[in-house]
Structures are given as C-alpha cells and as structure tokens.
Amino acid sequence: MTIQSYGEQGLLVTFDTTIAIEVNLKVHQLHAHLLSSAKDIIQKLIPAYCSLLIVHKSGDIHRLQLMDAINSWQLNGNTPAQVVNRHWQLPVCYDDIFALDQQTILNQTGIKNWAQLVALHTNVPYHVYMLGFLPGFAYLGKTVDELNCRRKKAVRSKVKAGAVGLAGRQTAIYPCSGPGGWQIIGHCPIPLVQWAAAEPFLFQAGDTVTFFAVDTLALGQWRQRVNDSGFHYKALLQ
Amino acid sequence: MIKVVHSGMYTSVQDDGRVGRQAVGVPQGGYLDLEAANLANWLVGNEEGTPVLEMTLQGPVLQFEQATSIALTGADLSPRVNDKVVTNHTTLHLQAGDKLSFGPCKYGCRGYLAIAGQWTFPEWLASQSYLRLVGENPTATSLLSRGQYLAIAVERRQEQKQSLRELRRVYPRQWDLLIWPGPEYDRFTIEEKQFLLENWHLISQESNRMGCQLSQLIPNYQVTEPLISSGVLPGTIQITNAGRPVILLADAQTTGGYYRFGQLTQTSIQQMAQVKPGDKVRFSMVET
Numbered sequence: 001m002t003i004q005s006y007g008e009q010g011l012l013v014t015f016d017t018t019i020a021i022e023v024n025l026k027v028h029q030l031h032a033h034l035l036s037s038a039k040d041i042i043q044k045l046i047p048a049y050c051s052l053l054i055v056h057k058s059g060d061i062h063r064l065q066l067m068d069a070i071n072s073w074q075l076n077g078n079t080p081a082q083v084v085n086r087h088w089q090l091p092v093c094y095d096d097i098f099a100l101d102q103q104t105i106l107n108q109t110g111i112k113n114w115a116q117l118v119a120l121h122t123n124v125p126y127h128v129y130m131l132g133f134l135p136g137f138a139y140l141g142k143t144v145d146e147l148n149c150r151r152k153k154a155v156r157s158k159v160k161a162g163a164v165g166l167a168g169r170q171t172a173i174y175p176c177s178g179p180g181g182w183q184i185i186g187h188c189p190i191p192l193v194q195w196a197a198a199e200p201f202l203f204q205a206g207d208t209v210t211f212f213a214v215d216t217l218a219l220g221q222w223r224q225r226v227n228d229s230g231f232h233y234k235a236l237l238q
Numbered sequence: 239m240i241k242v243v244h245s246g247m248y249t250s251v252q253d254d255g256r257v258g259r260q261a262v263g264v265p266q267g268g269y270l271d272l273e274a275a276n277l278a279n280w281l282v283g284n285e286e287g288t289p290v291l292e293m294t295l296q297g298p299v300l301q302f303e304q305a306t307s308i309a310l311t312g313a314d315l316s317p318r319v320n321d322k323v324v325t326n327h328t329t330l331h332l333q334a335g336d337k338l339s340f341g342p343c344k345y346g347c348r349g350y351l352a353i354a355g356q357w358t359f360p361e362w363l364a365s366q367s368y369l370r371l372v373g374e375n376p377t378a379t380s381l382l383s384r385g386q387y388l389a390i391a392v393e394r395r396q397e398q399k400q401s402l403r404e405l406r407r408v409y410p411r412q413w414d415l416l417i418w419p420g421p422e423y424d425r426f427t428i429e430e431k432q433f434l435l436e437n438w439h440l441i442s443q444e445s446n447r448m449g450c451q452l453s454q455l456i457p458n459y460q461v462t463e464p465l466i467s468s469g470v471l472p473g474t475i476q477i478t479n480a481g482r483p484v485i486l487l488a489d490a491q492t493t494g495g496y497y498r499f500g501q502l503t504q505t506s507i508q509q510m511a512q513v514k515p516g517d518k519v520r521f522s523m524v525e526t
Binding site for chain 2 (some may be wrong): 004005006007008009010012014017018019027031043044045046047048049050051052053055113130131133134135136137139158160161176177178179193195196200201205
C-alpha cells in the first residue's frame, strides 16, 4: 500500500496496481472505514479499481489525523467494515437492433457467432468495481477472456441510456445518455437512475451483477413491468 | 420574476456544488470563482453558498419584472441597466421594468450576478448547480435559455454596500500557476517535464467548465503503461494519451485513466475561473 500526496488537501492510497476483486475489496473497506471514523475531516473520497483518493479539510493537522485513521485501519489487520453486498439479476436484449457493434466485436474476438457471445456474457457474476466517468456509471468485471476487446477508435457522441457495452475485460450499462467509446452489445430496460431519489443510483461498489438474455417480446414486457407503479427493484435482487 | 430575453454565451446557476458525491461519479460542480461568488452574495446580504448566476464571456439580457437589489462581481462584462453604464462590486437597485444587459468582456472570463433573496431553481442532490448531462437532466433549467422566466421566492431591498478597493480584482491575460507534482509526475521524461514547466502555454478554444485544454501537445508523447482508472480532482493537470494537457475544473469527470502530471494549488485553482481561451499560462512547481 502506498500513500502519495495529491495537492494541499489530497492523499492517494494505492494498493496493488492490478484489476482484481481482492484488491478492490481493500479499497472499499478503507473507504467504509474512513467514512465512519474520519468523516469530520474528510471532504470527499473517490474509490477506484485499486486506489482511493481522499480529500481532507484544509490544514496540516487534518492530513495528520487522516494518516492516523489510515494507519489504524492497517494496524487492525484491514478489518472489513460491515459492507452489504447485493446481487442483481438484470435482463438484457442482445438483438441486432441493440447490438450496434456486433460485427466489430465478432471480428476482434474471433467468436464464431452472436449466440455464442451472448452465452459468454450472460450468467456470469460481475463485480461492481467502482463508479465514475458519468454519474452512476458502474464498471463491472471481469468478463471471460474470450470477450476481451478494444474500445472504439471513434467515440460515439451519444450512447443511449440502457446501452450495454464492452471494453477490455470490463462491461457496463450506460445509466444515462452520454458520449461513449465502449463496444455496444445490447440494451437493458431497467432504469439505473432515479433522479428524484436521495440516493439516485442503483449500483454500489461491491455489488455483483448477472445478466440474462431476453428477446424483444420479453423486453417489451420488462419495460411495462418497470413502468408499473407496483414495481420494486427488490424483484431484481437474488 | 425575471425574464431571460437573451441567455448570453453560457449562463448557469451555481452554488457550492455537490461535494461528497464524487464516489458515485457526480462531479463537484459549483461556482468556479468562489471569491467572486461570495462577494456577490455579501453585497446583497445573502448567506454564503446562495446560488448565483455564473455568466461566461458574454452576459445575458434580463428583464426584471419587480424591484430587486442585485450585485455583479468577477469579470467585467460591461454591465448596463436600461443602457446606462453600471459597475461591478456595488449593490444596485433595479426597479420593475428595468433591463440588465452586458457588452464586451473587458477582463476576466466569468462574471457573477447575485440577487437579494432566493432563486427557486430545482435542487438535485442538495444543489441548484447546473450539471451538463446528455439526455434526461434534473438540473436542465439551471442553464439559462431565451424566453425562460426566473422566479424569485424571497426578495428584500438591500441597503447599499461596496466592496473594498483591494478586493476589486482586475484579471490578466497571462497567468503564473503554482503546482504540486501529480501521482504520475515521475513517469514523465526530463524533456516532457521541461516542455510543461519551461513554456508559456496557450489556452485552447476547446475549454469549458470541465477543463481548460492547452493548444499544444507534448511532442512525441507516448504512454508505455496505461493507468488503471483512478480519482482526479479539479485543478489536476491531466495528459491525454495523445499528449494533450488539460487542466481539470469543477465539472470534470471524477475518475480518469490518463497520467496526472500535477495538481494546481488552491490559489491557482481559484484563478482558473477567470482564465479564458487565448490566455497564456505557465506552471511552476511549489518549492518544498
């Protein structure tokens, strides 16, 4: 674990520089620890794959107090705080109309046909590593090695909310429309953002997400179900 | 009510932003010039953190339908009330029917308008600051558009106040910015460090609240080991894989995969609010 100074009020804690669940869990454990034990001196925390960026209140004393909090976490054997992990199961339609980059991906990966790709993408639990890039955008991974592909050279100026993408060995659902360089393979009808809620975003770091394939008919049914006033996100939890 | 007759180049509502939400990918946002915004609010008797209008380069044309006390700070955008010249840094009393308009930008980049009272823009995550999103946007009406009506919930007549002479800043076109080394500073070659630290850099037209891009790329820049996405802050000097230096600002993304060359001091971050395309900046490392 290294700690670097990042400007007058920033400390960057970096664990093993690799994308791995056990490394990422340490990031979120330290995050949770600092949120509970040092919230009076912290302005913001940005957890990522293998690093945690902490901004403390102005003043040297607050940096020293923050170091105390980090060191005490380390000395106590990196004790995990009580983190609630939720397991989501979400429908995705991989039909041609949504699989915008179908040909590109088949060419890059050498996968024989689209049905095979769908089989490789679905029914695999993905870990939510971090949120970033766009509000509520969750980085999920890792996909199986066969799905490894490059980002698009020419970024799309607008990817629609719900688009499901691949980049490297990561996958994601765009929570809102935005520019995007990921390869798009499908569409998920579940809204990942409730703009009016106090906590607007569905995914949290540490959750796991598994996709299952639906055809266009079932997609329509899911869309109706989601719009129904009785719909509750709990229905998607395992 | 205030009618937006003309929106100006980029006029948005800004307050103290959404600090603490960066872990879920929400930029901090908020006014770029904290000093100017605080002064504007002080001149009209508002609490710190009250939303103000942040006006970029070309100000709006606003028709006031009721008597309102206002104040203008930050960039000098040549303000006029009913086509008569008025000045920044003092409380102004507008009558029902008065028109506030602006002319050429004399210095600076962003001007601030505070009213004695409260706006009623929608709040998202406890802030009325505009955040640019493609598609659905709960802050959409916080970016002014022609024909929009701005409602004022509370208004009171503020007695005349003036700022102190030493607080009335005039902004330059060339800026000396102090920086700390960024987390990947040591991965840059001597030539790359020299390029960044020994030159004046031109601010590109491709600059906005997310960041100021520099016009010139680092020559022959190559990244051998890509960075795993990690947090970034307003004030971070990020170098894209093409070698483009960008000074991140309040609306920037919260994480990034590009090397972080340096981090501006808090004072320099504050100065960035008034830096505009065509200005020149120079970076100097803080002596430790």
